[in-house]
Amino acid sequence: MKKLAACAVSVVxxxxxxxxxxxxxxxxxxxxxxxxxxxPDEATIQELADKAPDEISDDFQVLADAMTDPQSAxxxxxxxxxxxxxxxxxxxxxx
Numbered sequence: 001m002k003k004l005a006a007c008a009v010s011v012v013x014x015x016x017x018x019x020x021x022x023x024x025x026x027x028x029x030x031x032x033x034x035x036x037x038x039x040p041d042e043a044t045i046q047e048l049a050d051k052a053p054d055e056i057s058d059d060f061q062v063l064a065d066a067m068t069d070p071q072s073a074x075x076x077x078x079x080x081x082x083x084x085x086x087x088x089x090x091x092x093x094x095x
Contacts, residue, residue: 026051027093042067053092059084 030048033040040048045067049060059081066073 026053027089030089053088056085056088059088 026048029051033044033048042064045060046064049057049064052060062077062081063085066078
């Protein structure tokens with residue numbers, strides 16, 4: 001289950017790289033994490049959740065919580081968070 005949560009996070013974070021994050025500080029930080037080639041750990045996702053814009057901070061918190069306690073993760077909520085973050089990235093990160 002923890003690997004599933006980590007994969008979900010990687011897919012979401014990867015979406016920022018796909019849209020070309022440009023100069024936006026948050027998008028740039030997410031893109032840097034993807035560029036590292038590593039699956040982000042719990043602390044990294046929590047840091048992003050803490051820094052995320054208000055529109056997606058709760059969604060990043062869902063992912064951080066899923067990585068912290070994968071057994072209790074609501075997969076529907078994780079999928080919704082992924083979708084919300086992807087949409088936000090498409091709309092707010094430079095392409």
